[in-house]
Amino acid sequence: MELERLGVKTYASAGNFLLANFGPTGPxxxxxxxxxxxxxxxRSKDIGPGFVRITIGTQSEMRRLLxxxxxxxxxxx
Numbered sequence: 457m458e459l460e461r462l463g464v465k466t467y468a469s470a471g472n473f474l475l476a477n478f479g480p481t482g483p484x485x486x487x488x489x490x491x492x493x494x495x496x497x498x499r500s501k502d503i504g505p506g507f508v509r510i511t512i513g514t515q516s517e518m519r520r521l522l523x524x525x526x527x528x529x530x531x532x533x
Contacts, residue, residue: 458522463531473511475499478529482506485529494521 459466465477478485486498486508497509512518 459525462525462529464525473497473509475503475507475509477504477507479506479532481529481532482508485525488528489521489524492524494524 457466459476465479467475467477469475483498483500483505486496489496497511499507499509510521513521
């Protein structure tokens, strides 16, 4: 999976979404995505800092999400 290649821990789901852990640098990324109109369900308060639920969208939506993540985020060291 592309997110795992970028250093994001993902968790399998039976639904049309996945749970991902971007670690402590996740929340600033989520704010950047939100400002660009990419909406995610942040789960930092429920699970822990950096957790987010991503709904699986169209191919173009997912491509836009991945391209923005590549541009805006670096995995914690």
